[in-house]
Amino acid sequence: MASMKAATIRDVAARAQVSVASVSRVLTGAGAVTEPTRQRVLEAVAALAYVPHSGARSLSTSRTDTVGVVLPDLFGEFFSELIRGMDLAARTHGLHLIVSSSHDDADEASAAIRSMRGRVDGMIVLSPHLDAANLAASLAGSLPVLLMNGGATDAGRPSIVVDNHGGAVAAVEHLIAGGARDIAHICGPTGNLEAEARMAGYVQAMAAAGLKARVVDGDFSQSSGHAAVRAMLAEGSHSDAIFAGNDVMAVGALLALQEAGVRCPEDVAVVGFDDVPIAQLVRPSLSTMRINIAETGRRALDRLVDLIRAKDDEALPADVACEIVRPVLVARDSSRANPSINTQASDDGRTAVKSTISSGGHQDV
Amino acid sequence: MASMKAATIRDVAARAQVSVASVSRVLTGAGAVTEPTRQRVLEAVAALAYVPHSGARSLSTSRTDTVGVVLPDLFGEFFSELIRGMDLAARTHGLHLIVSSSHDDADEASAAIRSMRGRVDGMIVLSPHLDAANLAASLAGSLPVLLMNGGATDAGRPSIVVDNHGGAVAAVEHLIAGGARDIAHICGPTGNLEAEARMAGYVQAMAAAGLKARVVDGDFSQSSGHAAVRAMLAEGSHSDAIFAGNDVMAVGALLALQEAGVRCPEDVAVVGFDDVPIAQLVRPSLSTMRINIAETGRRALDRLVDLIRAKDDEALPADVACEIVRPVLVARDSSRANPSINTQASDDGRTAVKSTISSGGHQDV
DNA sequence: CTAATTTCTGTAATCGGTTACATGACACAC
DNA sequence: GTGTGTCATGTAACCGATTACAGAAATTAG
Structure with missing residues (x-):
């Protein structure tokens, strides 16, 4: 009981007497599976307390289902309302939220951005300190990013600013x-x-x-x-x-x-x-x-999701507008x-x- | 420029004229590498703007370097101070923080916990609503968890409670x-x-x-x-x-x-x-x-890190105490x-x- | 100069998923 | 019975890192 290795998709497949492909199909919902098969898979998943390895999944799909939020040192209520709005929106999209807070200078914020790259599908950056040059340097080239760096309208980058x-x-x-x-x-x-x-x-x-x-x-x-x-x-x-x-x-x-x-x-x-x-x-x-802070946060996350979709689909509509909250x-x-x-x-x-x-x-x- | 695939460790290795093993050794700091080799690798990393794929890394190391925090619907200042403390501590340990907030009933909290399993090395759960039974059901068997469910002293589980x-x-x-x-x-x-x-x-x-x-x-x-x-x-x-x-x-x-x-x-x-x-x-x-909320959050994260270490090392000291904040x-x-x-x-x-x-x-x- | 070490480097297996493609089963029509 | 199409399933090749192990190179000893 102590050190039982975590179950893998192959364990589930073996127990359910099906192939790993069928297990994957049941779990991701993609592809047709007969009802008896589905039941056997679900039973095996439950019996083994199987949880898919997110890293492995991210490796094959090249998506992390996670977005990052980089924040400065914010006053209490503002911070919590913003996160609340973003979290709610993230949940409806099936995304997770990595937050990195309390960055009170440009260097710290840059470091946070760099350490997040590679583990998120997109980022929301609030940074009253970071100027455009600094920011561009820290950002991954093709990672979707939504800016909320109130004040500086960085032309060409999707952003939301308070007026x-x-x-x-x-x-x-x-x-x-x-x-x-x-x-x-x-x-x-x-x-x-x-x-x-x-x-x-x-x-x-x-x-x-x-x-x-x-x-x-x-x-x-x-x-x-x-x-x-x-x-x-x-x-x-x-x-x-x-x-x-x-x-x-x-x-x-x-x-x-x-x-x-x-x-x-x-x-x-x-x-x-x-x-x-x-x-x-x-x-x-x-x-x-x-x-309305929570609403602004929700809106920011929704726009980020759009940006991520736009990147995936290779269809053009990358919404680069600077949205203004009055x-x-x-x-x-x-x-x-x-x-x-x-x-x-x-x-x-x-x-x-x-x-x-x-x-x-x-x-x- | 538009759709350049992200560089992999093999691309870096090729450019630096070394093997992937050497690149990995330079980047993780594990294993000896001569200075000229290190320089060539670093140059290639910079030139290609290479960022390691966290999923792939997590797959081979079976660690995510991420911890999760599940929170109820909290009042502003409490929420932000707590996250601030945890985030600061997480940063010193090189960990990332996934937060899931605003769970105002036990079912939502359970769902959040389940959806986090598999993508974190450990979790901190604040849940004034979740009782021990519900909680145990939602928790992965062997995932380190620190409870902060103020009031209910769930014997045997590591926790921090406010007195x-x-x-x-x-x-x-x-x-x-x-x-x-x-x-x-x-x-x-x-x-x-x-x-x-x-x-x-x-x-x-x-x-x-x-x-x-x-x-x-x-x-x-x-x-x-x-x-x-x-x-x-x-x-x-x-x-x-x-x-x-x-x-x-x-x-x-x-x-x-x-x-x-x-x-x-x-x-x-x-x-x-x-x-x-x-x-x-x-x-x-x-x-x-x-x-002192921030301090309590910091302490919670530190204890969680200890629990994760204890699990890794197979050495016994799993600190199961119920710590009290007065x-x-x-x-x-x-x-x-x-x-x-x-x-x-x-x-x-x-x-x-x-x-x-x-x-x-x-x-x- | 050869042997024994030590130090560095490269090859290839491995982690646990997804998914293209091949295969097999089955139904239906002729 | 044969041909054709649909649908469920399985096999095996990926994804991109880490790392055990083996082999090469450099150092030292004798």
Whole structure:
């Protein structure tokens, strides 16, 4: 019982008194088999607890039924929602998901990509750090890859990007519509493409409205948002609104305002980006730009599957488009002109507005 | 350029003017090779962009260098931290991680386990729903498996469990030490082993203190925590403290108290469980029981690697112990006798108390 | 210079599936 | 009975790595 070798397809064939070809036909569903044969095979499979050797199968079919996902160091909720969406889609396609996470620089991400090559049929790469050149070098020539490197539109490569630029514009326009004129921006870390796109959107929207832009440094952490507001107040800020590069910094900003006795939204309105779960739990609840993350992940995997099929079939339709996910404004109390006195707490947010996904064209960054 | 077949080890051998054996020796690092040979091989590998076929390798070595993780439908931060820890550990061992998430019932989890068998060297299974019988049926006989099915101590199988029972006891004792006497518990969904262990701990601690237990139904969602408190207040509760089965419900409870004008912690103290990031952002900041999730994930993977080694070496030390992770109390304002007027907002929590991991013995559920 | 080692290299078997092709069985029509 | 077509099945050749073993080359000893 201890060291019984695992059963092979030949063992199954022997027990079922058929050839290996018949066993394979039953198991893969390809090719005709009579009912009695099928039964005998299934009985033998069950009796021997036979599991096909995936390596052997992959060797003869030259497919792995596995896709890889390379991720940077992401905030909790974003990460889990994304994987959830991808995993669900993968399951419906009968695929497995290899994940490699927490790559906080380009070299690590490259290494992860290289070590995945050869064991996956395709890859999804999220990498705010990796530029096109670096990436191309790491990628296997013919391996289908879907990029989600928010910000840099790498022409010619299939990708899905969040419209950070457009989202930032919408956030600023929302603040302006609410009466704000002196709007400051707490930006994300330099070098992060998403952060830069959001800042660019802010700058453009301010310029378009004829307003003066003011950018305060941040790094996407809560404490940096807190510090940014403290610094602003210390130097006698007259801002009547703040657009933070992400929700986490926005929450830090809210707390700093609260500590300083500045009312939100009456004195200073605040808008974040991402719609993390905390956004609806803080008081005042935080206005933000929402992305339907799970849906985006699902969509990414579906597109990758299409790319893999396109490669297999040698038929041409390799969809090389850069698809754009547009964030939607979720207006809550932190930017409301007349905040409701008492917000209900049962806003679980699961059923709210979905982010739209539109296809074609390139991002207007 | 379009449909160039991927290079094989024979192509490399031909180009480098050596045998496949030498190429293999260079690439695997096993066996002696002269420097000139090594150089020629490496040059050929680079020139052909050769990547070893993992299936073929797995076929001859009968190892996949991959481990699987089966997960239920988890809350965001927990999920991502756990994967982060496991992924980091996997990388140091040169292993890849296949994840399958969002299994919200036993059948789905079983299916996931079966579909993973044969493509991994070992598995980590988190499954609050799967009982021992179901699990054993789904598991390959000789595949190393590490369980993290919080609550059910499946004797004889290597596992890591969170001491939910002990954590609940500690939480209640903390509330009692703060002066509370009428402590209510908002429990998690029935059938969830973790929820049940926490409730059992609450009941035992109350009994030990000679206090009367009161349990209100919840389901781990924020709105259920909110509803529970509203129900309590509606029927004229006299509770001076609430122990919630998790942080998310505790936050719902906090908001409900706030809406009703009940002060926390002055009138009612609140303690949660998990220490999700929100816990330190709500006001009052939430006292809770913390588990170092990433560390636990890392530890789980390390133990799995040991199990795989033990199986390979045929040497005996198969570590079958049930390791226990003890949550640590994080006392914040929601349960402080004299809450500080102004809490600093820069408590990022990354550097706080680590949860202890102690080994051996069984959980005293 | 020959013999004994040691070190490197190559040949070919092997891992466990899939599948093209050949074979055999059977039915039906004439 | 023979011919023809269909359908189920088996045989054996792959897929691309690793590695036991044998043989060649280089080193050292005597």
